[in-house]
Amino acid sequence: MNFDLPVLAPSILAANFSKLGEELQTCSDAGIRWFHCDIMDGHFVPNISYGPMIVETVRECQPEAFLDVHLMIENPDQYLEDFADAGADLISVHYETCPHLHRTIQQIKKMGCMAGAVINPATSAELLRPVLPDLDLTLIMSVNPGFGGQAFIESSYRKVQQLAQIRQEEQLSFLIEVDGGVGIKNIGKLVQSGVDVLVAGSSVFKADNIPARIAELQSKALTSSNKLV
Ligand code: DX5
Ligand code: ZN
Secondary structure, three states, rough: OOOOOOOEEEHHHHHHHHHHHHHOOOOOOOOOOEEEEEEEEOOOOOEOOOOOHHHHHHHOOOOOOOOEEEOOOHHHHHHHHHHHHHHEEEEEEEEEHHHOOHHHHHHHOOOOOOOEEEEEOOHHHHHHHHHHHHEEEEEEEOOOOOOOOOOOOOOOOHHHHHHHHHHHHHHOOOOOEEEEEOOOOOOHHHHHHHHEEEEEEEHHHOOOOOHHHHHHHHHHHHHOOOOOO
16 A cells, blocks of 8 residues: 555545446546445444445446445454455454454454554543554544534544554554544644544535545645645
């Protein structure tokens, strides 16, 4: 994986599934190389989304894209292989669903995928500390998982800063991703706080002009990252 950071990662949950291939291509033409897939089981989160078949479809439509699969499901260990086979490049599991998180991370890596761990808004970032050296990515939920289009939770900035600080102190290299309520208003501050990967569902797919919105989000992210100065 070789990306210029920060990366904008559209969450296809907010896409129009009757023309998914077309919308993925619109994003790709606008420069998107990373897609976020939200898997919800109706148990861990109060909503059901889609399973490995759709991930496989995304893979078929965008063979070169980086596919980031966010598992909001109970017993994720049981389904890791299905998502790896479907074409996931990165699989993230919730801290709250994994009693043996270290083992789950090793399992994901054994399948040839990168491994991420996710924390809910009510979960402390400190709890990830023991597994940080094993992680490729940490994902901070900035809404309670389950639905797109919710309001960003302000305390998420603090968690981003905490993880960025630990990463620097311990010379680690995991990416920091934020998911939920990301848009034009907060993308700059998120990047300044240390976010590398910005998941955006509604703010991308519900825009009247998707390419224009992507360009606007990307330019705000880039100018805030000090890479243009
Ligand atoms: C929430 C999902 C998010 C969601 C983000 O449970 O994990 O990825 O699709 O959607 P927006 O950007 O609309 O908040
Ligand atoms: Zn997500």
